[in-house]
Amino acid sequence: MAVLRREDTSDCFVMPGKMVLPVQYFAGRAGSQFIISLRDERKILGVKCPQCKKVYVPPREYCEKDFTKLDENWVEVGNQGVVANFTVVHYNDKHLPLKAPYILALIKLDGADTPIAHIVSGIDPEKVSIGLRVEAVFADKTTNTILDIDHFAPIVD
Amino acid sequence: MGKKNRNVAIVGIGQTEYSSHKEYQNQPEMINEAVRAALKDANLTLDDIDCVVHGNMELFECVHQPDLWHVLGTGAFGKPQFRITTGGTTGATIVCAADNLVASGMYDVVMAIGFEKLQEAGSTTAGITNMADALWYRHLQTGALTSAEANLTIDEFGAERARRAAIKHRIMMDKNATINPRAHRRFGLEYEQAEDLMKTSPPLVGELRLIHMCSQSDGACVMIFAAEEKAKAISSKPVWVRDHIAVHKEEMVANNYAYERPETSHHTAARKLFARNGITDPVEYFDVFEMYDPSTWWGMDWIREFLLLEGDAHIRMVENGDLNIDGKLPLNPSGGVTSSNPIGATAMARVAEAALQLRGDAGPHQIKKEVRHGLASGFGGTMWTVLVMLEKDLDWQEVN
Ligand SMILES: [Zn+2]
Numbered sequence: 001m002a003v004l005r006r007e008d009t010s011d012c013f014v015m016p017g018k019m020v021l022p023v024q025y026f027a028g029r030a031g032s033q034f035i036i037s038l039r040d041e042r043k044i045l046g047v048k049c050p051q052c053k054k055v056y057v058p059p060r061e062y063c064e065k066d067f068t069k070l071d072e073n074w075v076e077v078g079n080q081g082v083v084a085n086f087t088v089v090h091y092n093d094k095h096l097p098l099k100a101p102y103i104l105a106l107i108k109l110d111g112a113d114t115p116i117a118h119i120v121s122g123i124d125p126e127k128v129s130i131g132l133r134v135e136a137v138f139a140d141k142t143t144n145t146i147l148d149i150d151h152f153a154p155i156v157d
Numbered sequence: 158m159g160k161k162n163r164n165v166a167i168v169g170i171g172q173t174e175y176s177s178h179k180e181y182q183n184q185p186e187m188i189n190e191a192v193r194a195a196l197k198d199a200n201l202t203l204d205d206i207d208c209v210v211h212g213n214m215e216l217f218e219c220v221h222q223p224d225l226w227h228v229l230g231t232g233a234f235g236k237p238q239f240r241i242t243t244g245g246t247t248g249a250t251i252v253c254a255a256d257n258l259v260a261s262g263m264y265d266v267v268m269a270i271g272f273e274k275l276q277e278a279g280s281t282t283a284g285i286t287n288m289a290d291a292l293w294y295r296h297l298q299t300g301a302l303t304s305a306e307a308n309l310t311i312d313e314f315g316a317e318r319a320r321r322a323a324i325k326h327r328i329m330m331d332k333n334a335t336i337n338p339r340a341h342r343r344f345g346l347e348y349e350q351a352e353d354l355m356k357t358s359p360p361l362v363g364e365l366r367l368i369h370m371c372s373q374s375d376g377a378c379v380m381i382f383a384a385e386e387k388a389k390a391i392s393s394k395p396v397w398v399r400d401h402i403a404v405h406k407e408e409m410v411a412n413n414y415a416y417e418r419p420e421t422s423h424h425t426a427a428r429k430l431f432a433r434n435g436i437t438d439p440v441e442y443f444d445v446f447e448m449y450d451p452s453t454w455w456g457m458d459w460i461r462e463f464l465l466l467e468g469d470a471h472i473r474m475v476e477n478g479d480l481n482i483d484g485k486l487p488l489n490p491s492g493g494v495t496s497s498n499p500i501g502a503t504a505m506a507r508v509a510e511a512a513l514q515l516r517g518d519a520g521p522h523q524i525k526k527e528v529r530h531g532l533a534s535g536f537g538g539t540m541w542t543v544l545v546m547l548e549k550d551l552d553w554q555e556v557n
Contacts, residue, residue, distance in 0.1 A: 012180040019219045025291040058293045087304045090360035095283045097296055104297060117297040146293050 078110030122153035166388035166395030169199025169381030175497035185230030191377035207264040212241040213501025245537025248505030271505035272377035304363020307454040334492025341497040369453040376499035423462035435556040447507040504535030
């Protein structure tokens with residue numbers, strides 16, 4: 001094995017720095033309507049493209065495929081859906097929303113054509129599987145973000 | 158029809174050692190080390206350089222427009238300079254830009270600089286996470302730490318075979334890195350450790366473990382490009398840039414927007430590049446492939462994508478040792494990106510390392526048999542690919 005050469009770094013100072021970069025992102029009219037509905041009615045809304053019939057969740061103002069204007073075509077999708085894919089986060093970091101291990105999943109809600117990313121809780125990460133039926137559990141306190149849905153939980157029959 | 162207005166060659170290459178202990182150098186000093194090395198390699202002085210192209214990951218060191226400060230080290234004072242930042246592909250995009258700037262006739266000699274000082278960066282993963290859609294996905298993802306390709310590989314080939322091939326692939330990369338004096342992580346792993354590593358390496362996300370993931374490195378890579386006539390005068394061993402292609406496919410990302418898995422940007426790039434250059438069997442044609450492999454799982458899956466293979470051919474190549482430094486098609490004799498990842502320099506280092514192999518100047522990790530045809534890839538962003546073809550001899554046939 002090659003021997004690692006180490007430069008002498010004694011008396012080489014490292015200047016500490018910290019950048020706080022506050023930002024704000026505008027949800028837009030369609031995105032805001034989506035949040036209002038989550039927050040006030042606990043209903044998940046999508047938009048349906050009259051041209052290609054795709055139902056988009058979260059909503060968008062124009063269809064990304066044919067540029068048809070969509071925001072008049074609200075449809076309510078179910079608060080239930082299936083896990084379309086998932087992964088298990090095993091490491092901890094400041095920017096992550098939960099302590100590891102936790103499940104991040106793409107959830108295809110009933111009636112939607114696009115999946116949304118969210119947390120699945122209430123099941124052992126070893127036991128989660130594609131096709132698992134889950135239901136939205138809403139947050140107690142609103143943040144006016146996608147985290148107004150706290151997580152998705154398996155549906156117990 | 159010729160693709161280029163005129164032919165372009167690589168005539169100088171300089172790299173720093175890649176490491177996470179560069180407290181002895183600030184950013185312009187680190188870049189300057191590689192600039193001096195490249196000029197020395199080309200036997201040129203700054204006076205010979207007509208234009209400088211500079212780049213790294215946008216804001217990773219929280220310095221806005223770092224090309225201004227870095228004039229202290231780049232030698233760009235009083236010269237035309239471009240800054241390019243295209244995420245992980247940056248280094249390869251800079252190569253494409255330098256190639257275009259010379260081929261067009263705009264400049265005769267162009268110096269390309271890629272750098273990163275991840276040791277100075279706040280948090281690379283948090284930074285990459287901020288690439289995501291700020292409204293609906295940023296709260297809920299893990300940046301470059303992903304298990305998607307691992308899951309797909311396991312679904313297709315079974316957990317046992319997939320995990321075993323992946324760790325063998327990782328150990329092969331470490332064996333190459335261990336003989337590359339510029340590589341960052343050189344563990345000296347042996348194949349006998351596979352079983353142990355599969356169990357003990359800390360898990361990150363899904364099937365991705367720490368051992369599978371790339372390093373966070375500091376370093377700079379510099380390359381000098383020249384037009385044919387000048388290149389022949391400057392260098393006794395010019396390496397010709399035959400062709401390059403860049404493909405971006407945002408719809409690949411996490412299926413957040415996609416309805417079905419589209420052809421990957423890697424496959425699209427390879428398919429188009431090889432077709433227009435008349436390459437029907439890339440495994441047979443190329444003598445070295447330096448691939449941007451941010452993790453072992455990605456890298457292993459992408460062998461199939463880049464080499465246009467089908468079924469389990471890529472897994473078999475790993476299992477049979479075909480990609481070893483003495484194999485049929487040596488992959489990353491440098492140790493690749495799992496060993497060293499100074500992001501803004503990484504994709505350029507792939508091209509530089511492939512070019513050094515063609516010259517026969519790679520050093521201890523030089524491939525033993527003759528290397529005439531090289532392939533190098535860059536990867537970044539939301540599935541972006543840059544693919545570059547290099548030739549030892551100026552003797553290829555143009556294909557329309
Ligand atoms: Zn549509």
